[in-house]
Amino acid sequence: MRKRKNHSKRSKLEYVNIALFILFALLAGLFLFTMYRYQILDFRYLNHLITGLTLALACLTVFLMVRRKARVFTAVVLVLALIANSIGMLAIKSVLDLSTSIQSTSTYSEYEMSVVVPVDSEITDVRQVTSLLAPTAIDQDNITALLENISQMKSVDLSTTPAASYSSAYQSLMAGEAQAMVLNGVFASLIESEDADFTNKVKKIYTFKMTKQVETAVEQVTGDVLNIYISGIDTYGPISSVSRSDVNIIMTVNQKTKKVLLTTTPRDAYVAIADGGQNQYDKLTHAGIYGVDASVHTLENLYGIDINYYARLNFTSFLKLIDMVGGITVYNDQEFTSLHGNYHFPVGEVHLNSEQALGYVRERYSLAGGDNDRGKNQEKVIAALIQKLSMPENLTNYQAIVQNLQDSIQTDMGIETIMKLVNAQLESNSQYTVTSQALVGSGRMDLPSYAMPTSQLYMMEINPDSLAQVKAAMQAVIAGE
Structure with a gap:
């Protein structure tokens, strides 16, 4: 009688293991397909290592089930494998959801x-x-x-x-x-x-x-060099709302040389506005009135480059990422007190939390160079945040980072390109060298505005030598110099 009961238990456990193995095979197959489809974990052969371990585990459990040995051990292994694959799928889903969210309004x-x-x-x-x-x-x-x-x-x-x-x-x-x-x-x-x-x-x-x-990227760029337009807005509506762009930065990335060049064009720069601006001259921030396409095309015409992707940031919420990475440190080259938050910033290295950073990047009236100096400070904060986010240890905060990005960024960059950048960084385990520059000029009040022809507005007439230097620096990074 006892033998029959034991045989019955073994038979039931065999059926349970078969069911668990089928579930494991389906979930593992879905996980591996999704991982390779979107190039997730494609660094240091980690994706291949995971595949090898999965196949080895499958072979082991099949062997044990065929030989009818270690049934309890097999069941435990399959349950643990199912849990691991479930966690992996949830992690991948959060990444794909982020991509869908930040791209959903890009069109x-x-x-x-x-x-x-x-x-x-x-x-x-x-x-x-x-x-x-x-x-x-x-x-x-x-x-x-x-x-x-x-x-x-x-x-x-x-x-x-x-x-x-x-x-x-x-x-x-x-x-x-x-x-x-x-x-x-x-x-x-x-x-x-x-x-x-x-x-x-x-x-x-x-x-x-x-x-x-909105004109979006037709295909994802496969080369080593990218030009990404970063538009910083402060809108209380949806990220897709058309808005003037207070921050205008072109991020030139050379993945081969590990160089990033941030080029700031002041919001008051007097330029020919493309598209809805009819190529008439106005301050750059007004290009945003006609949509992000107009800002992209205006800057492409100004610098003679192709901009591959754009990213619109709601600066107020985007800077909350600073708290998630433990704050950032920037070098402040002039003492001032911000109107936003009344924060005092001495000369030298200053550590910033998100609220202090917001005061730091918004201030222009207390700065000697006005909007030009504000642009430089914005570059410093973005560069410091990029360096912090690129550190592998911040992957532990990825869920909180993903949630914050969903509410604060809009981009036409696909998940494949995003993952390529992430994988390249994790593969090299080295930080990018981030440098910055800003277009400069002289302020005037007598230049006509296409959007506001009856108003006298502050404009920055671009210095031709500065424009030439900025263009040369961008081309040097593009060429890998």
Whole structure:
């Protein structure tokens, strides 16, 4: 009787092991396929080592099951293998989810078009409007889309009176020269720069949210050199919202020589704005008004390079990564106190947490070189953060880093390219040499702005010698010198 019971237990355990092995084989196969498909752990032969161990484990368990030996040991091994593969799949899923998240909005930009009236106006419905100001010369496509939407939804065809800019339309509206005006939400920040109380003086009576396609990378770059445009914005809406770009950095990466060059172009640099800017001159930050494509093409034209990918960062949330890596250290070459946070930064090496870093990169009024020096400080912080993130020990924080990146970055760089960069870094186990440079020039108040033709704005006229030096340095890194 006891022999029969033992035989029955052995038979059941054999069936359990077969079931466990089938589950293990399926999960391991999925794990290995995904690992090779997206080049995950493709450094120091780690992917091949994992494959070898998996196959060896499979052969061992098959051998033991065929020989009907060590059934309990086999079951324990298969359960542990299932747990390990499950953890591995969860880790891979988090990486793939990050890639999907930061790429999900890379193909489009969001705009908000509105009709606004003075806050004390009795008009509450767009159908009551008979006088509408609109700067059609600088924003024709978006205004036309708004008017067509109003016609479709409200069955009213509005005619417009042309205005030189959104700023001049607002001034006319406040002067009582019209009942209402069209407002592209991107331009609201421009008006606020002239009237900080702008949002309290108008009210929206109609809003239309629209999306536009963004030109993204058609194929992933396979060479050793990449040019990546980093656009730093401070928007409280979705990362896909169109916004002026306060930070404009081109990161030139040469994976073969392990060199990274960060080139800052000040937001006030006076350049020909591509695409929606009609190649008319304006400050660089206004290129963001016409979408990230316009900023990319403007900088490509300025420096004579191809930009392979872009990354838009919500600077406020992106800098929270600094706390996750234990802070960063930068060399500060001039003493100042920041308006944001009232932090004091002495000359020399300073250790920054995320809030201090935000005050450090936002400050320009206390700096001798104004926006030029702010750009240099932004480079220092980004360079220090890149170096910290590239250290293998920070892989232990990958889940927290992934979660933060999902909310703060938008890019058209594919997972394969991202993993290639990560694998190359882990393979070499050496830090990149990160250097930085900034385009410089002289400030002027008499240069015309295409987006704000009626306003006198601070512009930075580019120094030709500085432009030549910046271009030469970029080409040197590209050439591997």
